[in-house]
Amino acid sequence: MKNSKPSKVRLDKLLGSLGYCVRKEVSALLRDGVITHTLNLPLKSDTKVSHEEILYEGEPLDPPTGIVILMNKPLGLVCSHDEGEGRLVYDLLPARWRLRDPKISTIGRLDKETSGLLLLTDDGALLHRLTSPKHKVPKVYEATLDRPLKGNEGEIFTSGTLMLNGEKSPCLPAKLTIIDETHVTLEITEGRYHQVRRMFAAVGNHVTALHRSSFGELRLEGLKEGEYRLTML
Numbered sequence: 001m002k003n004s005k006p007s008k009v010r011l012d013k014l015l016g017s018l019g020y021c022v023r024k025e026v027s028a029l030l031r032d033g034v035i036t037h038t039l040n041l042p043l044k045s046d047t048k049v050s051h052e053e054i055l056y057e058g059e060p061l062d063p064p065t066g067i068v069i070l071m072n073k074p075l076g077l078v079c080s081h082d083e084g085e086g087r088l089v090y091d092l093l094p095a096r097w098r099l100r101d102p103k104i105s106t107i108g109r110l111d112k113e114t115s116g117l118l119l120l121t122d123d124g125a126l127l128h129r130l131t132s133p134k135h136k137v138p139k140v141y142e143a144t145l146d147r148p149l150k151g152n153e154g155e156i157f158t159s160g161t162l163m164l165n166g167e168k169s170p171c172l173p174a175k176l177t178i179i180d181e182t183h184v185t186l187e188i189t190e191g192r193y194h195q196v197r198r199m200f201a202a203v204g205n206h207v208t209a210l211h212r213s214s215f216g217e218l219r220l221e222g223l224k225e226g227e228y229r230l231t232m233l
């Protein structure tokens, strides 16, 4: 069982890790009254504090390390840290969160032209666990197809024999649900590169729109495009 007593760390380390400032700026921020104690206790840069005790501009601090964010990713944003690749999903978060250490990263990726449920975390162990091929989390995608279904796609996808171009092993069984002849949902438990688009390409079709509606038990639940909320995993 986890120790429920909040751990104490140096104030400058805490604020630095949350991206508020660099550690050496803390003294000036204390002097200017930007950083205060909830009970007005005296503070110095090296005072050992817990997250809950500190206010920044009179407000509680951003969520502590171990954050998990559920975002409704809009089309056109990329799941990369490289600004050269265009608008980033990280641009939707508070600017300060880009400076956090450990860094916030996406749990797997959605293509630039895929919308929907995206998870982000600064928890390296969680990230590793959920992106490992061993961890088979069901993910549901809503796809719009360029051509009407032929009728055999469901059988091919559940067979566990579908080979994608350039891959050494077949796709694990996936569940196709038909809405109409050009609209489907597909549940997959892997996260191969462009997997849903490539699965439809492998059966002679083309995905024209793709949206992820769930990740394990998690759903968007009314979250609008571009919005996010904190969640637990």
Ligand code: URA
Residues within 6 Å of the ligand: 109, 110, 111, 114, 193, 194, 195, 196, 197, 198, 210
């Ligand atoms: N499959 C795709 O083709 N693209 C995604 O973004 C996710 C799954």
